[in-house]
Amino acid sequence: MLGYDFEESLGYWLCTAQHAYMAAFKERLAPEGITYRQAEVLAWLALEGPLSQADLATRMMIEPPSLVGTLDRMEALGLLARKTCPEDRRKNFVHPLPAAEEVWQRIAACAREIRAQASQGMTKQELATLKKLLGKVRGNFAVLETLENLS
Amino acid sequence: MLGYDFEESLGYWLCTAQHAYMAAFKERLAPEGITYRQAEVLAWLALEGPLSQADLATRMMIEPPSLVGTLDRMEALGLLARKTCPEDRRKNFVHPLPAAEEVWQRIAACAREIRAQASQGMTKQELATLKKLLGKVRGNFAVLETLENLS
DNA sequence: AATTAATCATTAGGGCGCTAACCATTACCT
DNA sequence: AGGTAATGGTTAGCGCCCTAATGATTAATT
Numbered sequence: 001m002l003g004y005d006f007e008e009s010l011g012y013w014l015c016t017a018q019h020a021y022m023a024a025f026k027e028r029l030a031p032e033g034i035t036y037r038q039a040e041v042l043a044w045l046a047l048e049g050p051l052s053q054a055d056l057a058t059r060m061m062i063e064p065p066s067l068v069g070t071l072d073r074m075e076a077l078g079l080l081a082r083k084t085c086p087e088d089r090r091k092n093f094v095h096p097l098p099a100a101e102e103v104w105q106r107i108a109a110c111a112r113e114i115r116a117q118a119s120q121g122m123t124k125q126e127l128a129t130l131k132k133l134l135g136k137v138r139g140n141f142a143v144l145e146t147l148e149n150l151s
Numbered sequence: 152m153l154g155y156d157f158e159e160s161l162g163y164w165l166c167t168a169q170h171a172y173m174a175a176f177k178e179r180l181a182p183e184g185i186t187y188r189q190a191e192v193l194a195w196l197a198l199e200g201p202l203s204q205a206d207l208a209t210r211m212m213i214e215p216p217s218l219v220g221t222l223d224r225m226e227a228l229g230l231l232a233r234k235t236c237p238e239d240r241r242k243n244f245v246h247p248l249p250a251a252e253e254v255w256q257r258i259a260a261c262a263r264e265i266r267a268q269a270s271q272g273m274t275k276q277e278l279a280t281l282k283k284l285l286g287k288v289r290g291n292f293a294v295l296e297t298l299e300n301l302s
Numbered sequence: 303a304a305t306t307a308a309t310c311a312t313t314a315g316g317g318c319g320c321t322a323a324c325c326a327t328t329a330c331c332t
Numbered sequence: 333a334g335g336t337a338a339t340g341g342t343t344a345g346c347g348c349c350c351t352a353a354t355g356a357t358t359a360a361t362t
């Protein structure tokens with residue numbers, strides 16, 4: 001039967017921890033009437049200003065087609081607007097609308113709460129170690145992607 | 152603008168690390184003609200034998216309706232069969248079929264490879280620390296769920 | 303200048319997640 | 333026994349992920 005032993009696997013711990021984190025985040029977001037991905041769009045726009053859809057998709061680590069539906073819904077909600085770039089008329093720049101500002105304020109508060117809750121009972125040392133090791137995990141896979149891009 | 156600073160957030164590291172892990176896993180699984188969730192079904196059945204759909208959903212940390220489609224597809228592929236339980240005719244027990252065995256062998260090998268790659272360049276100490284801290288994160292959210300269940 | 307190649311957004315189609323609502327079956331309870 | 337939960341699986345409807353293919357625009361080539 002070739003037992004696999006989930007508990008031993010790093011993937012298991014990674015998935016359950018991330019699942020718990022995201023579930024808590026989504027739960028806090030629900031009363032605000034917004035989804036996680038919509039919140040992330042507002043976050044990136046708040047941080048970097050208007051972005052093209054391709055740039056936004058890169059930052060969110062999804063493919064451009066995956067973004068279309070989310071932007072459609074947010075546009076319908078009056079949270080943002082797509083404006084074609086005059087210099088390159090292929091591009092749409094995504095602009096947050098005034099209604100987005102107050103929503104973003106509440107969302108950022110949620111994010112900070114969740115962040116604090118996630119690291120409860122951890123020393124600064126432990127937190128730094130955790131981030132460092134998670135970065136190492138990501139790096140262990142990123143190497144391969146780089147090599148693939150060279151072929 | 153109330154900057155949020157993604158890099159500082161534990162959630163950011165958690166999501167990117169998990170994303171890299173899962174992307175690599177799915178990529179290895181694709182040539183086997185199977186998806187991640189289908190692989191997970193086979194894994195649980197291999198570990199615990201036939202399970203009801205509700206029990207399977209609990210282990211996979213999803214809701215029972217989310218499992219229906221995946222099981223339908225696997226049944227169509229001839230990987231498993233649903234059999235109604237004689238003692239409680241509400242329940243379906245999910246049984247792996249012979250075709251699933253060879254698939255599971257290859258999948259388990261993939262899982263072990265990814266697992267090894269994820270922890271490359273880490274000492275046993277670091278790995279243990281990482282698992283422990285991830286467990287702590289999960290625990291920080293699990294507490295709340297428990298309290299909610301009491302209300 | 304005209305053709306070819308690359309880039310951007312979108313649609314189409316499929317996989318997987320959720321909640322709410324619906325049956326069928328079983329458990330509980332007066 | 334008979335009515336009322338509670339449980340197990342399903343459907344319906346929506347959100348979000350992917351790849352492959354399309355149309356529009358811009359860049360690069362010859």
